[in-house]
């Protein structure tokens with residue numbers, strides 16, 4: 001198993017004009033790691049898009065504020081209230097006094113159970129279909145094709161062609177954060193992770209679901225970043241949309257069970273005896 005010490009170092013990565021991926025990796029098995037990314041749009045009114053996982057809080061703050069000065073941040077777009085997207089949320093609100101938190105009613109209700117004291121007067125509540133004017137561009141909110149939290153909204157920036165698709169397109173990586181640097185087989189994981197986080201896909205009507213996926217693809221994003229997978233462009237991106245379309249009405253993809261746990265425990269015992 002990987003340990004925290006074996007996690008490859010990552011740095012902010014420019015993925016489109018004014019747009020940066022803030023990456024972090026967590027151990028995910030032998031030689032592979034789970035990304036826990038967020039994004040920053042450094043336009044006239046800089047936007048932080050999600051705030052990383054709690055385990056990466058210190059590194060996240062270093063990386064994010066190497067890209068944007070805290071006092072310049074005007075918006076914090078929270079895609080949903082899951083813990084792995086709200087790791088540095090309170091730090092950001094404290095260190096970025098000019099920032100407005102873009103969230104929604106149900107996220108705030110749910111966050112109230114774990115992060116009391118969120119400032120209502122510093123919020124804006126927006127839903128899929130809404131838009132956010134951030135000075136030199138208007139961001140479009142949409143419902144990603146795959147999501148693991150009911151409050152989820154993705155973001156599309158028509159000015160740069162960059163899209164934040166949240167928990168869709170997740171995949172473990174040996175370290176590469178760009179899909180073009182990964183073998184095509186690695187991207188088959190989009191189906192496995194999609195099935196794992198959206199286990200209602202066997203009940204989906206293909207035509208209805210595909211219309212939704214089409215509507216997301218129709219934004220025409222030139223680059224798509226996500227919280228837990230590699231950055232996608234071109235053919236790899238087209239294939240990724242097709243892969244999630246394929247989940248509609250398809251059976252669940254089985255996940256590891258007790259057998260894996262037994263193996264991990266046996267391995268840990270062996271390692272501690274060595």
Ligand SMILES: [Fe+2]
Pocket residue numbers: 080082148149167
């Ligand atoms: Fe999530």
Ligand SMILES: [Fe+2]
Pocket residue numbers: 082084085166167227228
């Ligand atoms: Fe997530």
